Amino acid sequence: MTFDKISRRRVLQGTAAVAAATALPLRQAAASDTTVGFIYVGSRDDYGYNQAHAAGAAALKSMPGIKVVEEEKVPETDAVEKTMESMINLDGATLLFPTSFGYYNPHMIKMAMKFPKLRFEHCGGLWTDKDPKNAGSYFGYIDEAQHVSGIVAGHMTKSGKLGFVAAKPIPQVLRNINAFTMGAKLANPKATLQVIFTGDWSMPVKEAEATNALIDQGVDVVTCHVDGPKTVVENAARRGAMVGGYHVNQAVLAPKAYLTGAEWNWEVLYPRFVKMFTAGETIPNFYRGGLKEQLVKVSPYGPMVSEAARKHADEVKAALMAGTYVIFKGPVVDNKGKTVIAAGVSRGQTDAELEKMDYLVDGVIGATS
Amino acid sequence: MKADVGAPLAPSGASPFLRVPAFGRKIGGAAEFVLIPALAIAVSLVLFGIFVALFRKNPLDLYFYMYQGAFGTWFSWQNTLTRAAPLILTALCTALPAQLGMVIIGGEGALLIGALCATSAALALQAAPPLFVQVAMACAGMIGGGLWIMLSGALRHYRGVNETISSLLLVYIALAILNHLVEGPMRDPTSLNKPSTREIGAVNMIGTIPGTDVHWGFAFGIIAAVLAYILIYHTVFGFAARVAGGNIRAAKVVGLGVGKLILITCFLAGAAAGLAGMMEVAAVQGRTNANLAAGYGFSGILVAFLARQNPLAVIPVAILLGGIGASGGLLQRRLGLPDASVLVLQGTIFVVVLASDALYGRVGFLQRKAS
Numbered sequence: 213m214t215f216d217k218i219s220r221r222r223v224l225q226g227t228a229a230v231a232a233a234t235a236l237p238l239r240q241a242a243a244s245d246t247t248v249g250f251i252y253v254g255s256r257d258d259y260g261y262n263q264a265h266a267a268g269a270a271a272l273k274s275m276p277g278i279k280v281v282e283e284e285k286v287p288e289t290d291a292v293e294k295t296m297e298s299m300i301n302l303d304g305a306t307l308l309f310p311t312s313f314g315y316y317n318p319h320m321i322k323m324a325m326k327f328p329k330l331r332f333e334h335c336g337g338l339w340t341d342k343d344p345k346n347a348g349s350y351f352g353y354i355d356e357a358q359h360v361s362g363i364v365a366g367h368m369t370k371s372g373k374l375g376f377v378a379a380k381p382i383p384q385v386l387r388n389i390n391a392f393t394m395g396a397k398l399a400n401p402k403a404t405l406q407v408i409f410t411g412d413w414s415m416p417v418k419e420a421e422a423t424n425a426l427i428d429q430g431v432d433v434v435t436c437h438v439d440g441p442k443t444v445v446e447n448a449a450r451r452g453a454m455v456g457g458y459h460v461n462q463a464v465l466a467p468k469a470y471l472t473g474a475e476w477n478w479e480v481l482y483p484r485f486v487k488m489f490t491a492g493e494t495i496p497n498f499y500r501g502g503l504k505e506q507l508v509k510v511s512p513y514g515p516m517v518s519e520a521a522r523k524h525a526d527e528v529k530a531a532l533m534a535g536t537y538v539i540f541k542g543p544v545v546d547n548k549g550k551t552v553i554a555a556g557v558s559r560g561q562t563d564a565e566l567e568k569m570d571y572l573v574d575g576v577i578g579a580t581s
Numbered sequence: 582m583k584a585d586v587g588a589p590l591a592p593s594g595a596s597p598f599l600r601v602p603a604f605g606r607k608i609g610g611a612a613e614f615v616l617i618p619a620l621a622i623a624v625s626l627v628l629f630g631i632f633v634a635l636f637r638k639n640p641l642d643l644y645f646y647m648y649q650g651a652f653g654t655w656f657s658w659q660n661t662l663t664r665a666a667p668l669i670l671t672a673l674c675t676a677l678p679a680q681l682g683m684v685i686i687g688g689e690g691a692l693l694i695g696a697l698c699a700t701s702a703a704l705a706l707q708a709a710p711p712l713f714v715q716v717a718m719a720c721a722g723m724i725g726g727g728l729w730i731m732l733s734g735a736l737r738h739y740r741g742v743n744e745t746i747s748s749l750l751l752v753y754i755a756l757a758i759l760n761h762l763v764e765g766p767m768r769d770p771t772s773l774n775k776p777s778t779r780e781i782g783a784v785n786m787i788g789t790i791p792g793t794d795v796h797w798g799f800a801f802g803i804i805a806a807v808l809a810y811i812l813i814y815h816t817v818f819g820f821a822a823r824v825a826g827g828n829i830r831a832a833k834v835v836g837l838g839v840g841k842l843i844l845i846t847c848f849l850a851g852a853a854a855g856l857a858g859m860m861e862v863a864a865v866q867g868r869t870n871a872n873l874a875a876g877y878g879f880s881g882i883l884v885a886f887l888a889r890q891n892p893l894a895v896i897p898v899a900i901l902l903g904g905i906g907a908s909g910g911l912l913q914r915r916l917g918l919p920d921a922s923v924l925v926l927q928g929t930i931f932v933v934v935l936a937s938d939a940l941y942g943r944v945g946f947l948q949r950k951a952s
Binding site: 255281285295302303318336384568581 | 649
């Protein structure tokens with residue numbers, strides 16, 4: 213306990229004495245500072261989605277004149293609207309990052325209309341002309357990193373069977389599954405990937421069961437797309453399988469089993485956005501990028517990854533960085549035998565068709581519904 | 582085929598949680614129903630202060646930020662009341678059946694079904710005038726939620742199935758139905774990465790109470806709580822329900838229709854939670870998706886028990902818990918406490934309030950003097 217809080221205590225007594233509704237200026241930030249608010253749907257140390265964003269927020273803390281306020285485990289209800297307002301009213305935040313997908317519409321849109329002078333940046337949303345101009349959405353083409361991770365997995369698997377624990381059969385997830393599988397098949401054309409959907413973003417028990425079920429079927433490389441990959445990574449490693457990570461680097465959780473992984477690189481993007489913001493430039497309303505734009509990255513290869521795998525993966529990574537490589541290039545056949553991308557059609561990352569993906573490519577065992 | 586008619590719904594005296602105080606019936610004793618919970622909350626705050634001090638944070642800062650975040654400014658008040666709104670209605674889902682000695686913990690399921698029914702009504706009536714759509718949504722939500730909880734009541738009455746377990750399991754069935762419909766037949770094809778139903782339309786949305794940004798769910802919650810209080814303490818129906826809750830055998834001997842009491846009370850309870858679901862759709866989300874399963878139904882159980890199942894006491898307790906939720910963000914941001922610390926506080930309050938049950942009738946100066 214400290215005893216240098218006299219002024220605050222006096223404020224406390226003062227506030228208690230006056231009527232409860234009296235508004236008291238609570239802003240802490242000095243006028244010259246920029247306060248940036250981050251809101252997470254889960255906990256900041258989930259070894260996954262939220263930790264990736266928190267790492268990006270942490271990268272801002274060393275920037276001069278920038279103050280970061282954070283709140284975790286905020287549900288996708290009007291609670292997030294109140295959290296944004298609280299950050300604005302009580303902390304003086306002028307730039308907000310509500311990072312979960314479900315925060316976008318209607319919650320963030322509503323706040324952007326209510327506070328037209330402030331800036332709202334959302335991860336994953338699809339900003340359109342109809343949305344407020346002070347709102348924006350950004351996302352990374354993380355399927356590029358998944359594709360590279362798939363190549364490594366394809367080289368390393370002995371059984372030729374790969375496993376994928378996925379949350380929901382929505383376009384973003386299907387795109388990762390497909391990119392990973394297509395990468396694995398470059399290395400091992402006979403490789404198959406069994407996918408299990410758990411039904412929600414954070415279901416640790418189901419994720420553990422799915423991991424075990426995959427390994428029981430002979431799968432020897434497991435990867436995932438859920439909010440917190442910790443359960444999958446640790447369980448797979450315990451069962452002696454190899455793992456591909458997601459969201460952040462999980463090598464510390466399974467140093468002997470972690471091949472590589474697809475990671476977000478918000479540590480690069482957030483300082484970029486904040487610099488634009490403090491310089492008075494407009495952050496683009498719709499901002500996307502992949503390995504080339506440094507929005508995503510591939511985890512360093514684990515020590516067990518073979519020379520051939522490293523070489524192949526590095527080649528494709530270099531081509532993706534150079535922008536000369538297209539993952540979804542026809543002919544692509546889905547796992548029901550239907551051609552989904554015709555021969556000669558090349559769907560680059562910015563192609564809007566990819567945002568509507570509703571199929572699993574040939575080689576994937578599983579169904580979207 | 583009825584279950585064993587002799588089986589008491591709640592063995593009398595077995596569970597102190599279910600003892601329903603006759604708040605308002607005896608004015609002299611009312612003081613202890615205010616002072617003891619207030620004391621319990623004060624004790625919990627002191628315990629939480631010690632907990633926080635163990636993490637080398639100043640407890641005075643803690644109380645200051647809690648007060649500021651929950652009640653310190655007009656914005657904080659609105660934040661608190663917005664969070665309290667769904668809790669009043671979901672708490673009634675537990676508090677009403679408790680009068681009959683039943684422990685219903687499935688308010689979350691009724692909320693989800695209510696939301697689904699309300700959304701379906703709005704989508705089916707797109708051409709109708711907004712007021713008509715809103716009334717239809719409220720009716721559909723209440724009927725859907727009501728029937729959902731009535732199912733637990735019917736299983737209890739006709740088949741002897743434990744209503745606590747059945748109502749809890751029905752939550753998962755409700756969630757599965759919601760996910761199935763939202764990701765399947767009712768899915769808006771443009772909701773790519775967040776499967777949702779189509780929107781009910783901006784004109785059909787219910788606005789906020791004038792002069793505030795608190796939605797109408799809060800007002801409806803208060804009206805529902807007052808109506809529930811009148812029903813329980815000032816009507817023959819409520820009296821019969823409390824008699825059945827006190828001793829079901831005696832109730833049957835005097836000829837009360839226990840089955841009817843159970844079914845109607847469960848329906849009303851579910852209707853309250855269903856209305857909460859309807860309000861979440863009509864005032865907040867504008868459509869149905871998985872976001873609705875935010876745990877309001879489960880928080881409502883906590884509110885009902887802290888309010889000692891009294892429908893009127895549900896209102897201040899919901900506001901208190903709303904305030905704790907509202908100040909939780911400030912605790913995270915200013916003190917660097919993890920989100921779980923708010924759960925620690927809620928748990929502490931819950932345990933201390935239940936423990937304080939032992940004080941009722943034992944603190945001499947709070948008792949009504951014999952006339």
